[in-house]
Amino acid sequence: MNTLASGSGWTLSVGFGINDAGQITGYGTNSNGESHAFLYSGGAVTDLGTPGTQSYGYAINNSGQVTGSQRLPGFFGRAFLYSGGSTTDLGIPGVGSVGSAINASGQIAGWANTSFSVFRAFLYSGGVTTDLGTLGGSRSAGLGINASGQVTGYSYIVGDATYHAFLYSGGSMTDLGTLGGTFSDGLGINASGQVAGYSFTSGSGEVAFLYTPSAGMVDLNTLIPSGSGWTLLAAYGINDAGQITGCGTIPNGNGAAEPFLLVPVVPFSAFTADLEISGNPLSSFEINGSFTLGAGSHGIDPVNEPVTLALDTFSITIPKKSFTRTSTGAFQYEGSVQGVPLEFRIIPVTNGFTFTAEGNRATGLPATKLVTITLTIGDDMGTKTVRRGS
Numbered sequence: 001m002n003t004l005a006s007g008s009g010w011t012l013s014v015g016f017g018i019n020d021a022g023q024i025t026g027y028g029t030n031s032n033g034e035s036h037a038f039l040y041s042g043g044a045v046t047d048l049g050t051p052g053t054q055s056y057g058y059a060i061n062n063s064g065q066v067t068g069s070q071r072l073p074g075f076f077g078r079a080f081l082y083s084g085g086s087t088t089d090l091g092i093p094g095v096g097s098v099g100s101a102i103n104a105s106g107q108i109a110g111w112a113n114t115s116f117s118v119f120r121a122f123l124y125s126g127g128v129t130t131d132l133g134t135l136g137g138s139r140s141a142g143l144g145i146n147a148s149g150q151v152t153g154y155s156y157i158v159g160d161a162t163y164h165a166f167l168y169s170g171g172s173m174t175d176l177g178t179l180g181g182t183f184s185d186g187l188g189i190n191a192s193g194q195v196a197g198y199s200f201t202s203g204s205g206e207v208a209f210l211y212t213p214s215a216g217m218v219d220l221n222t223l224i225p226s227g228s229g230w231t232l233l234a235a236y237g238i239n240d241a242g243q244i245t246g247c248g249t250i251p252n253g254n255g256a257a258e259p260f261l262l263v264p265v266v267p268f269s270a271f272t273a274d275l276e277i278s279g280n281p282l283s284s285f286e287i288n289g290s291f292t293l294g295a296g297s298h299g300i301d302p303v304n305e306p307v308t309l310a311l312d313t314f315s316i317t318i319p320k321k322s323f324t325r326t327s328t329g330a331f332q333y334e335g336s337v338q339g340v341p342l343e344f345r346i347i348p349v350t351n352g353f354t355f356t357a358e359g360n361r362a363t364g365l366p367a368t369k370l371v372t373i374t375l376t377i378g379d380d381m382g383t384k385t386v387r388r389g390s
Contacts, residue, residue: 013038017059017066025057025066037068039082048082057082059102067099067108079110079124092122092129099124101145109142109151121153123168132168135175140166144189144237152186152195165197165211176211179219184209188237188244196220196235196244208232208246220244224262227313233257263379269294270352271382273373275311276389277365284360285311287373291382292352298379300353302331302346305378309344309357312366316340316359346377 010028017025024040028047037048037057041064048055048066054077055070069077070087076096081088083106090099094112101109108124112131121132121142134140137156144152151168157175165176165186178184181200188196195211201219208220220232235246242264247257273289287309293299302323309316316337323331323344331346342359355375366388374383 015040016057016068019060019062019064021062021064023060023064025060025068027056027068037066037070037080037082039064039066048087055080058098058100061102061104061106063104063106065102065106067102067110069096069098076113079108079112081106081108081124090124090129092124094120097122100141100143101151103145103147103149105147105149107145107149109145109153111141111153121151121155121166121168123149123151125149133173135164135166135173137163139163140173142168143185143187144195146189146193147191148193150189150193152189152197154183154185165195165199165209165217167193167195167211169193176217179207179209179217181205184217186211187235190238190242191240192242194238194242196238196246198234198246206233208235208244208248210235210238210244220246220262225310225315227315230260232260232262265376265379265381266297267294268292268375268380268382271375271384273375273384273386274389275371275373275386277311277371279360282365282367283362285358285362285365287357288355289373289375289384290349290352290354291375293380300346300377300380302333302377306376307333307344307346308374308376310372310374310376312368312372314362314364314366316342318342318344 013028015024015026027035027037029035034053037055039046050070052071052073057066057068060066066082070080071077079090079092079097079099092112094114097112099108099110111119111121113119118138121140123130135155136158137160140155142151142153154163155166156163162182165184167174179199180202184199186195186197193213199209209217210220211217229251230248232248235244238244244262248260268291270292276286278284304320306320307318318337323333329348333344340359340362344357346355369387371388372385
């Protein structure tokens with residue numbers, strides 16, 4: 001790990017943005033308390049300077065263009081664009097401004113102060129600044145932008161007592177609402193217009209959310225496996241593959257927020273299963289089924305991907321590197337997982353795959369006749385509710 005402050009004369013440095021080439025922007029602080037925006041590239045640190053005593057780099061695109069804020073003498077800073085070796089004040093109207101996000105086209109989202117306490121979200125594109133307005137209140141801020149120039153952030157609603165996440169698209173700002181509470185905030189947006197952020201619930205708890213145009217705002221905690229122990233508090237970013245990063249808490253932790261990465265699963269296009277559970281008390285199971293990979297799948301590789309089988313709340317995970325591949329192309333596992341002796345075979349066939357799983361001396365098997373079976377292989381998943389055979 002490289003320490004950016006080394007050799008720079010800085011006593012502190014913070015990275016805020018990184019692009020696909022590994023270039024980083026942020027700021028470094030010297031012994032006089034002055035902070036300067038920087039660009040880290042290829043092992044070298046470039047001080048982006050400042051017309052006053054402070055500047056901060058907040059976001060960088062794949063062309064190495066940086067946006068942020070540089071403080072002139074006085075209280076407020078000014079949004080800037082660093083490109084091709086020079087730094088330009090964006091000339092955003094108002095007494096101060098901040099560039100918080102930049103896309104590949106050099107479009108910038110942020111906010112501008114019209115007075116000490118009033119600020120408005122903006123979109124800067126091709127030298128033209130657009131005031132994005134509000135959701136009825138006096139303040140709003142743009143925090144994320146995608147390749148199409150869609151912007152997310154937050155805006156106060158009428159009365160200025162609460163704020164909501166928004167999606168700005170096609171000239172209008174849409175209120176994304178909340179998950180029952182008072183506040184929400186959009187922090188990241190991808191090319192599909194999916195937004196990640198946080199929202200308070202009706203119980204005043206803070207949870208991470210995912211907004212999609214089709215489903216609206218959804219609590220991310222409802223999309224992760226039950227029993228994981230995680231409580232996802234805030235989602236800070238989402239990429240075009242739908243991967244989400246943020247922070248949450250875990251059981252037996254010290255209460256501090258821990259980082260997370262969520263990788264979306266791709267549903268099988270077809271999934272069938274037959275289940276038999278036997279023993280008194282119920283102590284063994286046998287499943288036979290088939291599946292076909294869904295659109296968007298990158299294929300499966302049980303040798304190098306974990307495989308999870310869940311029967312309602314009973315779940316076992318076979319770690320990667322556990323399966324072997326036979327000379328006929330079948331994937332095979334035989335051993336003990338979480339105290340459960342298990343045999344598992346996944347066999348490629350003409351139109352997909354068949355599978356067989358047999359386990360015994362298990363505890364916690366579902367006693368109901370209707371059982372939900374979930375098979376997950378890497379980031380591919382199928383779920384089906386079946387009537388158990390015995």
